[in-house]
Amino acid sequence: MASQEVLNAVPTVSPIWGELPHFNASTIGRFNAALPAFVVNNQTLLSKLSLYLLLAIPLLLYANKKAEYDDGIPLLNRKFALEPRIFARFRWAFNSRKILDEGYAKYRDQPYRLAKGHADVLVLPEPWIHELNKLPLHCISSRKSHSTSLTGYLNGMDVVKETGHHVKMLLSRVTPALPVLLPNVSKRVQTTINDNFPKQGEDWKPVKPVQEIVLCIAQAVTVSLFGPPICDTPELVELCYVFTENVFSIMFVMRFVPYFLQHALVWLTPFKWRLERNWKQLEGFVMPEARKRKETPGLVKEPNLLSWMIDEAKSEEETDPWMLTRLIGSVIAGGTYSSAAFISGVIADLVNSPDALAEIQEEIRETHARINGQWDMDAFNSLDKLDSAMKETSRLAPGSLLVYSRYVEEDCTLSNGTQLKKGQFITTSGHSTAHDADLFPDPEKYDALRYYNGNLEKHRAQPFRSVEGEDHRWGAGRWACPGRFIASVVSKMILVKLLDEYDFKFTDGKRPATSVVHEFVFMDPGTKIMMRRKEKSSGIVY
Numbered sequence: 010m011a012s013q014e015v016l017n018a019v020p021t022v023s024p025i026w027g028e029l030p031h032f033n034a035s036t037i038g039r040f041n042a043a044l045p046a047f048v049v050n051n052q053t054l055l056s057k058l059s060l061y062l063l064l065a066i067p068l069l070l071y072a073n074k075k076a077e078y079d080d081g082i083p084l085l086n087r088k089f090a091l092e093p094r095i096f097a098r099f100r101w102a103f104n105s106r107k108i109l110d111e112g113y114a115k116y117r118d119q120p121y122r123l124a125k126g127h128a129d130v131l132v133l134p135e136p137w138i139h140e141l142n143k144l145p146l147h148c149i150s151s152r153k154s155h156s157t158s159l160t161g162y163l164n165g166m167d168v169v170k171e172t173g174h175h176v177k178m179l180l181s182r183v184t185p186a187l188p189v190l191l192p193n194v195s196k197r198v199q200t201t202i203n204d205n206f207p208k209q210g211e212d213w214k215p216v217k218p219v220q221e222i223v224l225c226i227a228q229a230v231t232v233s234l235f236g237p238p239i240c241d242t243p244e245l246v247e248l249c250y251v252f253t254e255n256v257f258s259i260m261f262v263m264r265f266v267p268y269f270l271q272h273a274l275v276w277l278t279p280f281k282w283r284l285e286r287n288w289k290q291l292e293g294f295v296m297p298e299a300r301k302r303k304e305t306p307g308l309v310k311e312p313n314l315l316s317w318m319i320d321e322a323k324s325e326e327e328t329d330p331w332m333l334t335r336l337i338g339s340v341i342a343g344g345t346y347s348s349a350a351f352i353s354g355v356i357a358d359l360v361n362s363p364d365a366l367a368e369i370q371e372e373i374r375e376t377h378a379r380i381n382g383q384w385d386m387d388a389f390n391s392l393d394k395l396d397s398a399m400k401e402t403s404r405l406a407p408g409s410l411l412v413y414s415r416y417v418e419e420d421c422t423l424s425n426g427t428q429l430k431k432g433q434f435i436t437t438s439g440h441s442t443a444h445d446a447d448l449f450p451d452p453e454k455y456d457a458l459r460y461y462n463g464n465l466e467k468h469r470a471q472p473f474r475s476v477e478g479e480d481h482r483w484g485a486g487r488w489a490c491p492g493r494f495i496a497s498v499v500s501k502m503i504l505v506k507l508l509d510e511y512d513f514k515f516t517d518g519k520r521p522a523t524s525v526v527h528e529f530v531f532m533d534p535g536t537k538i539m540m541r542r543k544e545k546s547s548g549i550v551y
């Protein structure tokens with residue numbers, strides 16, 4: 010009787026849906042009576058349905074078996090071969106670290122397949138990198154892999170598939186010219202710090218380190234890419250980081266969406282519209298500048314990436330102003346937030362480790378005195394303790410959990426018989442190596458001076474900017490990060506000033522968390538830490 014009262018109490022008219030079926034006891038009674046009648050009347054239909062179901066199960070099992078890979082390489086992150094890829098996409102987006110840990114625990118020295126959503130990527134053991142580096146140039150491509158995984162087909166950077174001219178120029182021209190570029194960069198970095206960080210005499214202030222440091226990086230990037238006077242245009246400097254934000258926002262969001270919907274749905278995001286505007290703005294800077302420099306031979310002798318790309322181009326296409334804009338855009342995107350987030354991570358780790366911070370501040374003071382305040386490349390390179398802390402932050406929070414991501418352009422067989430097939434994506438799990446207790450004792454612990462206190466000779470021979478060593482923070486081989494020398498020296502330049510001149514504390518007493526989405530590891534740009542300018546510092550002036 011009680012249940013009947015409850016049933017009768019259910020409102021039968023909803024303000025939203027209008028009249029609802031009246032579920033009282035008599036309705037249920039009628040339904041109960043009608044059920045056997047339905048079964049009797051539709052017996053043939055039901056038996057047909059059960060028959061179809063019985064037939065479908067083995068067919069589905071067979072199709073699933075057929076869809077499985079037959080090369081014996083295990084598949085991770087997909088429950089069964091025919092599972093819709095969207096599930097793998099989401100699992101990878103939110104659980105990448107856990108998935109890689111599972112992969113390493115199960116298949117440490119053998120390859121496994123990782124379902125990332127856009128493709129099933131072959132994860133190879135890191136020691137194999139040595140052999141992969143020896144493969145002929147046309148076998149594996151880094152740019153085709155980066156372009157796909159960073160959704161270059163949506164953010165307009167897929168032209169990097171056509172040429173590696175910008176990468177070659179960064180390595181062969183910009184990097185050797187760093188000692189010449191340094192004074193121009195350091196002056197601007199210093200002004201940006203003075204203008205944007207708390208001033209002398211001010212109390213503790215909350216600061217968003219990523220957002221403030223990115224202003225310094227944007228200055229360094231515009232000097233190296235464009236040179237003066239255009240590098241001092243405030244709109245161009247701002248464009249550097251706004252553009253990068255939009256590039257990465259598109260990638261972060263669209264990596265959740267199945268490929269066949271991406272080209273349409275991307276237009277529903279504000280980032281795509283903003284990015285289209287940013288590309289036009291960048292064209293407005295680069296295209297007239299490129300034409301001017303092409304027509305004025307003296308201008309292309311200035312030390313900056315744009316001039317070198319024009320001066321050393323091997324084909325008409327490589328000096329095409331539109332192409333130059335796209336390639337320059339890809340360098341800006343590669344170097345801006347990656348560096349700012351990294352530097353913020355080093356600061357957060359050191360603030361969380363006060364003894365190490367004090368030692369590094371002492372190292373900076375001693376070096377300043379030893380070099381008589383002349384901060385050049387050698388001076389920055391001599392900061393062994395700071396270099397060690399930088400390595401440790403990048404070990405625990407690298408830009409990407411995966412390194413050495415490549416696209417296989419031609420079938421090839423490795424010496425152990427593993428076959429790489431044209432069209433496959435390969436990668437290695439830098440994260441797994443960086444957390445391997447055999448390589449890094451107590452791997453979860455942050456130990457700023459791990460490398461300095463370990464083998465100092467090796468540490469000096471393989472500094473932060475080096476591609477040698479156990480963890481491949483810059484990738485590896487011919488196509489390792491071409492901006493690593495710039496990133497290393499500019500990071501030190503900024504860290505030396507900030508660590509020497511400011512006090513830091515966390516807003517809630519705890520180190521801000523590092524976020525991981527897809528394979529990307531970063532400090533949230535909205536994170537705040539408290540900063541105050543010290544009353545007394547070494548008086549470093551660049």
Ligand code: HEM
Binds near residue numbers: 412
């Ligand atoms: C701390 C900051 C940075 C980190 C952690 C970082 C890391 C990386 C990594 C891991 C790669 C992939 C390498 C591989 O696949 O083997 C890469 C590629 C790249 N990086 Fe960096 N990078 C940083 C700063 C920079 C800077 C400052 C620039 C430019 C000035 C830059 C430009 C590039 C470019 C253009 C590529 C693509 C190379 C290609 O397509 O072959 N990066 N970076």
